[in-house]
Amino acid sequence: xxxxxxxxxxxxxxxxxxxxxxxxxxxxxxxxxxxxxxxxxxxxxxxxxxxxxxxxxxxxxxxxxxxxxxxxxxxxxxxxxxxxxxxxxxxxxxxxxxxxxxxxxxxxxxxxxxxxxxxxxxxxxxxxxxxxxxxxxxxxxxxxxxxxxxxxxxxxxxxxxxxxxxxxxxxxxxxxxxxxxxxxxxxxxxxxxxxxxxxxxxxxxxxxxxxxxxxxxxxxxxxxxxxxxxxxxxxxxxxxxxxxxxxxxxxxxxxxxxxxxxxxxxxxxxxxxxxxxxxxxxxxxxxxxxxxxxxxxxxxxxxxxxxxxxxxxxxxxxxxxx
Amino acid sequence: xxxxxxxxxxxxxxxxxxxxxxxxxxxxxxxxxxxxxxxxxxxxxxxxxxxxxxxxxxxxxxxxxxxxxxxxxxxxxxxxxxxxxxxxxxxxxxxxxxxxxxxxxxxxxxxxxxxxxxxxxxxxxxxxxxxxxxxxxxxxxxxxxxxxxxxxxxxxxxxxxxxxxxxxxxxxxxxxxxxxxxxxxxxxxxxxxxxxxxxxxxxxxxxxxxxxxxxxxxxxxxxxxxxxxxxxxxxxxxxxxxxxxxxxxxxxxxxxxxxxxxxxxxxxxxxxxxxxxxxxxxxxxxxxxxxxxxxxxxxxxxxxxxxxxxxxxxxxxxxxxxxxxxxxxxxxxxxxxxxxxxxxxxxxx
Numbered sequence: 064x065x066x067x068x069x070x071x072x073x074x075x076x077x078x079x080x081x082x083x084x085x086x087x088x089x090x091x092x093x094x095x096x097x098x099x100x101x102x103x104x105x106x107x108x109x110x111x112x113x114x115x116x117x118x119x120x121x122x123x124x125x126x127x128x129x130x131x132x133x134x135x136x137x138x139x140x141x142x143x144x145x146x147x148x149x150x151x152x153x154x155x156x157x158x159x160x161x162x163x164x165x166x167x168x169x170x171x172x173x174x175x176x177x178x179x180x181x182x183x184x185x186x187x188x189x190x191x192x193x194x195x196x197x198x199x200x201x202x203x204x205x206x207x208x209x210x211x212x213x214x215x216x217x218x219x220x221x222x223x224x225x226x227x228x229x230x231x232x233x234x235x236x237x238x239x240x241x242x243x244x245x246x247x248x249x250x251x252x253x254x255x256x257x258x259x260x261x262x263x264x265x266x267x268x269x270x271x272x273x274x275x276x277x278x279x280x281x282x283x284x285x286x287x288x289x290x291x292x293x294x295x296x297x298x299x300x301x302x303x304x305x306x307x308x309x310x311x312x313x314x315x316x317x318x319x320x321x322x323x324x325x326x327x328x329x330x331x332x333x334x335x336x337x338x339x340x341x342x343x344x345x346x347x348x349x350x351x352x353x354x355x356x357x358x359x360x361x362x363x364x365x366x367x368x369x370x371x372x373x374x375x376x377x378x379x380x381x382x383x384x385x
Numbered sequence: 386x387x388x389x390x391x392x393x394x395x396x397x398x399x400x401x402x403x404x405x406x407x408x409x410x411x412x413x414x415x416x417x418x419x420x421x422x423x424x425x426x427x428x429x430x431x432x433x434x435x436x437x438x439x440x441x442x443x444x445x446x447x448x449x450x451x452x453x454x455x456x457x458x459x460x461x462x463x464x465x466x467x468x469x470x471x472x473x474x475x476x477x478x479x480x481x482x483x484x485x486x487x488x489x490x491x492x493x494x495x496x497x498x499x500x501x502x503x504x505x506x507x508x509x510x511x512x513x514x515x516x517x518x519x520x521x522x523x524x525x526x527x528x529x530x531x532x533x534x535x536x537x538x539x540x541x542x543x544x545x546x547x548x549x550x551x552x553x554x555x556x557x558x559x560x561x562x563x564x565x566x567x568x569x570x571x572x573x574x575x576x577x578x579x580x581x582x583x584x585x586x587x588x589x590x591x592x593x594x595x596x597x598x599x600x601x602x603x604x605x606x607x608x609x610x611x612x613x614x615x616x617x618x619x620x621x622x623x624x625x626x627x628x629x630x631x632x633x634x635x636x637x638x639x640x641x642x643x644x645x646x647x648x649x650x651x652x653x654x655x656x657x658x659x660x661x662x663x664x665x666x667x668x669x670x671x672x673x674x675x676x677x678x679x680x681x682x683x684x685x686x687x688x689x690x691x692x693x694x695x696x697x698x699x700x701x702x703x704x705x706x707x708x709x710x711x712x713x714x715x716x717x718x719x720x721x722x723x724x725x726x727x728x729x730x731x732x733x734x
Contacts, residue, residue, distance in 0.1 A: 176712060185532075
C-alpha cells in the first residue's frame with residue numbers, strides 16, 4: 064500500500080497537481096475573489112492562446128525536436144488570414160482553414176530543413192523564426208489591422224464558456240487523442256525515445272517530421288486566430304517573445320528536451336501553474352513587476368527538483384539491480 | 386579510351402582541389418560569402434559602401450553583438466547554451482549604472498570618482514559572476530538541461546531587473562564610460578579593442594589552456610572526459626561563470642553605446658548570438674568551434690546589415706536576410722559535406 068502511494072507521489076503530474084491545489088488553497092484563503100467563476104474563466108481565457116501553442120510544441124518535443132518558430136508562424140498566418148478576410152470576406156471555417164494551411168505549410172518548411180539538411184532543430188527554427196517574423200515586420204511596416212469583420216470579433220460564448228477556452232479544450236483533446244490513441248502518436252513517442260530504433264522499425268522519419276512540425280505550425284496558426292479574436296485586432300509583433308514562455312510551461316509540465324517524454328495532462332498543469340501564480344499574486348496585491356522573479360524561481364526550482372529526483376531514482380535503481 | 390582517361394584524370398585532380406582548400410571548412414565557406422557580399426554592395430552602392438565612414442560605422446556596431454556572441458559561444462562549445470546572457474548583461478549594467486549615478490556628484494573630488502568607478506566595475510563583475518556560478522552549479526550538479534536552467538535564470542534575472550527598476554531607465558553616465566562606447570584609440574573604436582581583447586582571451590583559452598581543452602572535450606563526450614580524470618562539474622561551472630563574465634564586458638559596451646541601462650535592452654540579440662556562433666562554425670552539439678570563425682560570421686552579418694541599411698532597407702529586412710543567410714549557410718555546408726564525402730570515397734576506390 065505504502066509502495067503504491069510513493070509510486071503515485073513520484074509521478075510528475077501528481078506532484079504538479081498537489082502544488083497547484085496547495086496554491087489554490089493559499090490564494091483563495093488570502094483573496095476571496097480568487098476562486099470565483101468569473102476569475103477562473105478570465106484565467107482560462109487569457110491563457111487559452113498559450114495552451115493551444117503549447118499543445119503543438121509538446122508534440123515536437125516528444126518527437127525529439129524543438130520548435131522556436133511557432134509564435135512567428137502564428138503572427139504570419141494571423142496576418143495573412145486577416146488581410147484575406149478583410150478584403151474578400153469569409154467565415155469561421157475559411158478563417159481556420161486558411162490560417163491552418165499557412166501555419167502547417169510554414170511548419171513543414173521547418174521539417175524539410177531539419178530532415179534533409181540534417182540540421183539541429185533549435186538552429187533551424189531560430190533561423191526560420193527570425194526570417195518569418197522579420198519578413199512580417201518588413202511587409203506590414205509594423206502596422207496593425209483594426210477593421211476585422213464583425214462576425215470575427217463578436218463575442219461567441221456558449222453557456223458562458225468563452226470561445227478561446229472552447230477552442231483550447233478542443234485542441235488539447237485532439238492532441239491527447241493523437242498522442243494516446245492513434246498509431247502515429249506511438250510513432251512520435253518512438254521517434255523521440257530512440258530515433259535509430261524507430262528508423263529500423265521502418266518508420267518513415269521524413270513524413271513523421273513533416274507531420275510533427277506541420278502540427279506545431281497548425282497549432283500556432285489556430286492560436287493566432289484565437290488571439291486576434293480575443294483582442295479584436297491584428298498586431299504584427301503581439302505574439303513575439305511567446306515562444307520561451309510557452310516552452311517554460313511545457314517543460315514545467317514534464318516534457319523532456321531529449322524527446323520521448325511528455326503528456327497533455329502535464330502540459331495543462333504546467334500552464335495552469337504559471338497562470339495561477341501570476342493571477343493569484345495580482346489578486347493578493349503583489350506588484351506585477353515581481354512576476355518575472357517568481358516565474359523564474361518556479362522554473363528553476365521545478366526543473367532542478369525534477370532532475371535531482373531523476374538522478375536519485377537512477378542511483379536507487381542501480382542499487383536494486385545489484 | 387579517351388573517356389576513361391578523362392575520368393581517370395578527374396579522379397586524380399579532384400583530391401588536389403580539396404587539398405588546396407584551407408583545413409577549416411567554415412572559413413572556406415564564410416570568406417567567399419563575405420567577398421560576394423562586399424563586391425555586390427560595392428557594385429550596388431559604390432560611392433557610400435566603400436568609404437571610411439562606413440567601415441568606421443561597422444567597427445562601432447560590431448563589438449556589442451560580438452562580445453555577447455562570445456558569451457554564447459563558450460557554453461555552446463561545452464555542449465550547452467546560455468539563454469541568460471542578455472538578462473545578465475542588463476542586470477550588471479543596471480547595478481553599475483545605479484552606483485555610478487548615485488555616488489558621483491559633479492562636486493566629487495577625483496579620488497572619490499575613481500573609487501566609485503572601481504566599486505561600480507567590481508559590483509557589476511560580481512553580479513555576473515554570481516549569476517554564472519549559480520547557473521553552472523545547477524547545470525553541473527543537478528544535471529538539468531542548460532536550455533531549461535538558463536531559461537529559468539533569464540526569467541529570474543530579468544525579473545530582478547524589472548522589479549528593482551520598475552521598468553525605468555537609468556541614464557546619464559560620466560564621460561569615462563561613454564568613451565568605452567564612442568571613443569577611439571589610435572583611430573580604432575575602444576569598444577572594438579575590448580571585443581578583440583575578449584576574442585583573443587577566448588581564443589587562447591580554448592586552444593592553449595587546459596580549461597579550454599576540457600571544455601571542448603566535455604562538448605564532445607562528457608562521460609569520457611569525466612572518466613579521463615577531468616572534474617567536469619567544476620569545468621561546467623567555470624564555463625557559465627566565464628560566459629557571464631563576458632556579459633559584464635558586453636554590459637560596459639552596451640551602457641556606453643546607449644548612455645543608459647534598462648531591464649529590456651538588446652533582447653532581440655539573444656537568438657542572433659546563437660545564429661552568429663553557429664554560422665561561425667560552432668557545433669551546436671558542442672565540442673567544436675573557433676573564434677576566427679565567429680569573427681568572420683560577425684563580419685558577414687555586419688556587412689549585410691550595413692550594406693542593406695545604406696541601400697535604404699529597413700532593419701527588419703536585414704534581420705530576415707540574416708535568418709535566410711543562416712539557412713543558406715546550413716544548406717551550403719550540407720552540400721559541401723556531401724561533396725567532400727564523395728571525393729573521399731572516390732579517392733579510396
